[in-house]
């Protein structure tokens with residue numbers, strides 16, 4: 387990818403002599419994750435000069451790839467999926483011409499606790515009834531579970547946002563008499579992977595949002611969009627597009643601080659001491675980095691101090707290379723076990739245009755590569771990596787007998803300790819708006835006020851919103867890039883009380 391990236395210029399140019407207006411200066415984006423890239427996409431569409439600084443050698447932030455040293459294979463640090471309800475993320479992909487890097491899965495495969503594979507797909511019934519048959523067919527839920535679930539979903543939908551926001555989902559489950567059985571086999575399966583938290587650390591508002599947006603509002607909301615190539619390859623295509631629009635993308639360009647003159651952001655100072663004067667800035671780093679980078683006068687600002695109240699949650703992925711296939715499903719949702727989702731990366735890549743990776747060593751050229759994802763993985767952090775891998779392997783062997791005879795060529799555990807912020811009850815009070823108290827400084831990142839939990843959708847929305855604030859400040863009248871929710875069918879409107 388680096389060949390298509392501008393190498394980081396060693397000295398930053400000052401505003402050209404004769405540039406009398408501040409607006410001729412670049413808009414500087416700090417952070418090349420999805421939030422920063424989304425802001426760059428919108429601003430460059432309006433032909434505004436943009437320079438993006440990313441401290442790492444690669445783009446993508448928490449959603450990115452690394453080269454695995456043993457296999458020499460480019461692998462995503464963790465499998466990322468979007469869903470049909472992620473409308474702004476889809477728009478972002480469309481605008482940058484990368485939609486073809488994703489395949490849409492309209493069937494999930496649930497692995498029952500006793501190992502049976504249960505396909506899960508929509509019927510022809512309109513939303514919100516489209517998944518009713520699939521739910522009724524889940525053999526590991528009793529009739530009583532299904533009745534409790536139907537009652538629970540109905541009550542959850544009726545809850546107002548105000549009542550839901552400060553209530554923990556664990557309390558809601560108790561209040562609504564959802565049994566431990568249905569919690570372990572339905573609610574946790576859906577919500578822990580969607581929100582990467584346990585029910586006592588989830589705001590009922592966000593639990594409700596997942597159920598409504600993904601499963602009830604529209605028949606496509608729940609469909610899973612899977613990248614068919616490593617994410618870093620997708621960013622290469624994004625960079626090509628952004629550079630063709632005049633964006634300067636600088637990697638290995640860590641920003642040390644933002645400087646102000648009076649109440650205006652004036653320049654960013656890079657770690658190597660060079661400076662970049664700017665007209666506007668977008669600070670698009672993760673929530674735990676923002677305090678160190680804010681101009682001094684904002685550090686104690688009440689609107690921004692609250693960011694320190696956000697708490698992180700870990701996500702782990704176990705990467706496994708076998709000498710032969712262990713299952714032929716592209717992915718599977720594993721119910722009520724240590725392992726949560728399996729992704730058959732070899733099969734998923736095979737569905738793309740190119741083979742898995744050109745750089746893999748001979749030993750691994752014919753290997754079969756799988757990823758098992760465990761969200762809210764504090765249980766993984768409590769044990770050593772060999773034990774975590776052994777537990778995942780035991781799960782796979784119990785489900786797919788072929789995993790017993792297959793030779794495990796390599797395994798690797800990767801945990802991002804600060805993968806997402808926990809969607810705790812009352813969390814939105816701690817998420818600032820994109821417009822910072824300094825008029826020409828925007829904030830972006832999945833943690834800012836987007837109405838979404840920490841996801842690629844939230845990151846993209848934040849970048850769009852930050853860029854739109856800049857357009858508005860410049861008097862540029864543009865349609866909002868943040869997309870509306872998927873349309874709601876008439877029956878859905880009645881059911882959701884819309």
Ligand SMILES: Cc1cc2nc3c(=O)[nH]c(=O)nc-3n(C[C@H](O)[C@H](O)[C@H](O)COP(=O)(O)OP(=O)(O)OC[C@H]3O[C@@H](n4cnc5c(N)ncnc54)[C@H](O)[C@@H]3O)c2cc1C
Nearest residue numbers: 417419420421441447448464467641805831832841842845
């Ligand atoms: C393991 C894992 C699994 C996940 N799975 C999913 C999933 O399946 N679906 C989903 O929707 N979401 C998932 N997420 C969440 C998703 O990755 C994030 O919500 C999203 O990528 C956040 O993007 P961002 O741009 O807000 O922040 P980040 O990705 O954190 O980007 C911030 C960028 O700023 C850069 N930066 C920091 N400091 C500086 C500095 N001083 N100078 C310059 N640059 C700097 C960082 O290097 C980084 O590139 C997952 C996250 C993790 C970690």
